[in-house]
Amino acid sequence: MAKKIIKKKAALPKKTSKVKKTVKKLSLKDQTIESLVELIRVTSTVVPDDVFKTIAAAAKNEVKDTTADYAMGIIKNNIDLAKFKSQPLCQDTGTVIFYIYHPPGFHQTPFKEMIKKAVTLATKKGYLRQNSVNSLTGENAGTNLGEGHPSIHFYEQKGQEVSVKLMLKGGGCENVSAQYSLPDTGLSAGRDLEGVRKVIIDAVYKAQGKGCGPGALGVCVGGDRADSAYFAKKQLLRKLDDKNSNKDLDKLEKEIVETCNKLGIGPMGFGGKTTLLSCKITHANRVPASFFVSISYMCWAFRRQGVVLNKNSAIKKWLY
Amino acid sequence: MKKLNYPFSPEAVRELKVGDMVLITGKLFTGRDAVHKYLHDGNKPPVNLKNQIIYHCGPVTLKDKKGKWTVTAAGPTTSIREEPYQWEVIKDYGIVGVIGKGGMGQKTLDACKEYGCVYFHAVGGAAQVLAEKIKSVDGLYLEEFGLPEAIWELSVEDFPVVVTMDAHGNSLHKDVEASSKEILKTVL
């Protein structure tokens, strides 16, 4: 089988031609690893189109010659430069989180090994920083592998296709992510959507500029503490311009963005019109005794991508 | 847009006000957790920091075959971790500027006022734009802390920052927090 990879538009032309010239055959395993490394490269160096459009619109909206305008200008330049140089958008390349959607009968264990290999390679190539630290010893093995790293989630789906989504979740924005337990007396937030609205806005206020705003939120209403946080983060896989199929949540998402942008926190907390780029909300059942609201804050360096692999494990399609 | 050119001085930084957009040209010394702790523990800095600027940054660096260093990514890291130490470093070693992200607290703000120092906020995550402004790597000290934690002496040109804490007791972080709190009350 000929080695074939669809390069993301972002790739430098020079690199594409180099790939085309190579005619050596790759094993299925090697091809998978190569596709995964390419997924990591693009995720780390290029923001997805939907995110870029939202950032560009926000940048236009800021008042000329203000600190907010200045910050948005630097952010936009950084996005262009990272893509052009094929270098990480931010030096914190974050927690590496894979979401794999596969057909019935798929073998997860060998795929996990290929992911680990790809992560090691991508680290060597500088698409990922040596970013994984043993929490007990403080040791950094320099490979981005270790207990729980990378984070990998599998989902079985109908059909024959394998698709892989990847999120690189920065540390600064993870630090301002939050979980509330309703009712919250301090905020007069009860166990209803109005209470949910209050705690989300409070989280954005508390974050100020510390999560490298303007940020984007993934939220989960309900679930136990662990699932709630997990589902909240997974909402960041949604395109920023999509619609929530639940009417009430769709309305709440829009309202939160509008309200948070009135807070005046602005890019980097310098003050300004854009505090929040988007908010995506899902829900999960809870037990009567608890009511958690989890908020996952993503920085402007919003890194997520996804690919569909063909039967030879080459990249068939980009998902964002 | 204002310019701040080397050599720096307390007088020059006292001219700057919160909200000023500044392009810095000259020298920067990186220093983060390990360096601040080292100085706090009473060790002398390996370079004279008088009238210099410290940059809270753990750069990604590459050494070429001839042994020359280049910086490939150089965004700011969160400054608040240095809050227990920063005021002392300002007082004891006479630094006139701190660059980082997220802002710092009252102790640092007070030291800025007393000794003539400002806090510059770089755009978090802008690793590529900021690395482009680094024209040369002129020195490497305390390498034993690991490369991201060492002190890197860098020459920069038009390094873009915003003054968010000035030498007159003003803090943009405090102001934005206070004004957004007022608005928060009306929307909750």
Ligand code: SF4
């Ligand atoms: S919060 Fe995001 S942009 Fe900021 S330093 Fe971390 S990864 Fe980079």
